[in-house]
Amino acid sequence: MTTIYMVRHGETEWNAAHRMQGWSDIPLNEKGREQASFAARKFESIPLDAIYTSPLKRAADTAEIIRGKRNIPLIEEKGLIEINLGRWDGHTPDEMDALYPGQYDLWRTKPGEVYIDGGETFADVQERAFAAFRRIAERERGKTVLLVSYMGCLSTILFKIAGYPLNDLWKHPIGNCALCEVDVDEQETMKIIKWAEDDYIPERLKMKVPFGRVKK
Template sequence: MKLFVVRHGETEWNAQKRLQGHLDSPLTVNGIHHAELLSKRLKSTCFASIISSPSERAMHTARIIRGNQTLAIETDKRLKEINLGSWQGKTFEEIKEMDPDRFENYAKHPNQYYREEKEAENLTDVVTRVKDFLKDTEEKYQTGNHLIITHGVVIKVLQLICKNYSIDKIWEPPEIEGTSLTIIEIKDGERKLLVEGDISHKE
């Protein structure tokens, strides 16, 4: 079984360096173009399922990559980006001003990052739901290729899980750019990263 995990294409807020979280903004011209290039790259891969975050930026990317295939796009809210509460919709600079210590932890000391806001998630919350998603997907499908369209933090968490790393290593390279491809092979209960954050289709 292989999971072809893709980050959504670049959005308007990505270009403005605004954090999106559970909020949303449309794909840019570049984001659409890069998704089209990835669609061509994956054209010969036969997928048994397509599972997307319900966020429109992910769904739009999924529809582009699917192309003319008739396969339905399933949605799973466990693939949504981390909920960043009051930070959502703000630029990095705005967040640094309003919440400097917590933002410092988020960016440089992720194991010390903690949110008390009712709606906001901690990184451990994302780990829990992504592990749950992986377990259910492995039990449901067991074989075949599966296209997963999701978000940057979710993909970094998937890397942590596959490598059995702790949260303090979440921002280690490679960077997860828009439409980057990460491939996870699952065999006999073992999860192996075959490709991480590949963007060769953009070149």
């Protein structure tokens, strides 16, 4: 059996401000680093053969915090990078409304139908993220590994395994530093064991409204 754990990165200032966050390389904020420290405690007793991470800081730093002082290989995997948001990157919901009328509401309600100028669709993300997931599962056959990535990216992998439509992507949110687990057997059958488990993250550190417009 191959066990693949997946963790979303810790919070950034753009998360807190509900800014669209794709390939912009925004670091963890203080809260995000604290979230990652609780994820590290969760993994203290879990032997890991390798940790794979997106190259962006918010994921790579989360992976480093979880690894701690253990001698575990930390491997960059570009296939695990977040969705490319093109011209949308960095905008708040109100800015999106002004610049791209109706597109933020479409993003929230039917993400599988969104086309981003200069960016990717979630079908694009799912194709390359799931391909990366399968490569890692094959490379690490029989081992236990951790992938550190993003809600959009990790959700598309889980949706592929579960057979869910991409328009339902936000109906199953993954909080900052929440844990997912997929087991892959010798026949390459994939089974989701955990999805967005975050009981080890204190309530005070959880984002109460993961999406939406910041109240003025």
